[in-house]
Amino acid sequence: DGGITQSPKYLFRKEGQNVTLSCEQNLNHDAMYWYRQDPGQGLRLIYYSQIVNDFQKGDIAEGYSVSREKKESFPLTVTSAQKNPTAFYLCASKGIRETGELFFGEGSRLTVL
Amino acid sequence: GQNIDQPTEMTATEGAIVQINCTYQTSGFNGLFWYQQHAGEAPTFLSYNVLDGLEEKGRFSSFLSRSKGYSYLLLKELQMKDSASYLCAALDSNYQLIWGAGTKLIIKP
Numbered sequence: 001d002g003g004i005t006q007s008p009k010y011l012f013r014k015e016g017q018n019v020t021l022s023c024e025q026n027l028n029h030d031a032m033y034w035y036r037q038d039p040g041q042g043l044r045l046i047y048y049s050q051i052v053n054d055f056q057k058g059d060i061a062e063g064y065s066v067s068r069e070k071k072e073s074f075p076l077t078v079t080s081a082q083k084n085p086t087a088f089y090l091c092a093s094k095g096i097r098e099t100g101e102l103f104f105g106e107g108s109r110l111t112v113l
Numbered sequence: 114g115q116n117i118d119q120p121t122e123m124t125a126t127e128g129a130i131v132q133i134n135c136t137y138q139t140s141g142f143n144g145l146f147w148y149q150q151h152a153g154e155a156p157t158f159l160s161y162n163v164l165d166g167l168e169e170k171g172r173f174s175s176f177l178s179r180s181k182g183y184s185y186l187l188l189k190e191l192q193m194k195d196s197a198s199y200l201c202a203a204l205d206s207n208y209q210l211i212w213g214a215g216t217k218l219i220i221k222p
Contacts, residue, residue, distance in 0.1 A: 042117065042200070042212030043156075090155060098208040099144050099163065104155035 002027045006091050006105035013078075013085070013112050021076045021108045023091035031094040032074040033102065036060060036087045043090065049074055078110060086112045115139045117213035119201050124219045125191055133186045133199050133216045141206020147175055147186045148200040150215065156200055159186070188218075196220045 004025040013019045025032065031050045035043040045058030049068040063082025068074055078085045088109050092102040116138045125131040137145065144163035148156035162168055162177035162184060174187040188195055198215040205211055 040121070040214055042214045043202075043210075044212075045209070088153075099161065099204060101146060101158040101161060102148075102156075102210070104157070106155050107153070109153075 004091060004093055004103055004105035006089075006108050008108060009106065011108060011110045013110060015112055016080045018077055018079050019085075019110065021078070021089055021091075021110070023074045023076065023105055024072055025074075025093045025103075025105075026072060027093055027095070027103060028071070029093035029095050029103070030071070032068070033092045033094070034058075034064075034066065034074070034076045035090045035092065037090060037107075038087050046076065046089075085110055115203075115205060115211045117201055117203060117211055119199075119213040119216045121214065122217045122219065124221060125188075127191055127193060127220055127222050129191050130187065130189050131191060131218065133188075133201075133218065135184045135186070135201035135213055137182050137184070137201070137203040137211070137213075139203045139205040139211055142179065143204040143206065143208055145175075145177055145184045146202045146204070146210070147184075148202065150198045150200055152197070159199075191220050193220050193222070 007022045033048045034046040044060050046064050047066040049055035065077045090107050091105040094100050119135045147159040150156040160175035167176045172189045177184045198217045200215045201213040202210045
């Protein structure tokens with residue numbers, strides 16, 4: 001079945017450590033997105049990519065990094081520079097239509113100890 | 114600035130009807146989405162409106178008024194499984210989504 005797979009679902013990290021969240025899709029979508037979700041707030045865009053080897057910063061990119069070496073994959077690294085990394089992270093993709101809906105992965109919950 | 118407003122929480126009774134409102138202010142507008150999100154899970158697409166009016170899809174309907182910057186999601190014949198957060202998101206002139214904080218809907222028996 002086509003879809004988006006995020007891993008890990010739960011992740012614990014010590015302060016000062018970098019961690020990478022995986023996002024893979026087999027929907028043949030060009031556009032991929034990373035969002036952060038905190039209680040009581042809307043989804044906030046971290047990074048997005050509309051084509052392989054190209055990506056743009058979203059509203060809250062500081063302390064995060066991404067790569068887009070393959071169409072199917074868009075990993076997110078949460079670096080030690082991110083001051084408050086504990087959150088629920090959602091990866092999404094979209095097809096060719098600008099007005100198309102987003103397809104989301106199941107999310108990764110990161111907790112910094 | 115760009116802004117989406119929706120109520121934080123609503124409570125309704127099983128079998129009843131509930132309307133979740135959303136108002137938006139965006140630079141340009143290319144449509145409005147509603148997503149459903151159960152706790153700890155991914156959002157799933159419910160509806161997309163770009164023209165004024167009501168669109169019905171089974172028990173769920175979505176309405177848009179572009180002149181008022183207003184949309185609502187109408188849920189009929191509520192079931193316990195409808196307990197979830199409902200996210201409103203507007204597509205701006207750059208085709209970027211602006212998200213509301215979500216409305217947590219609690220269904221009581």
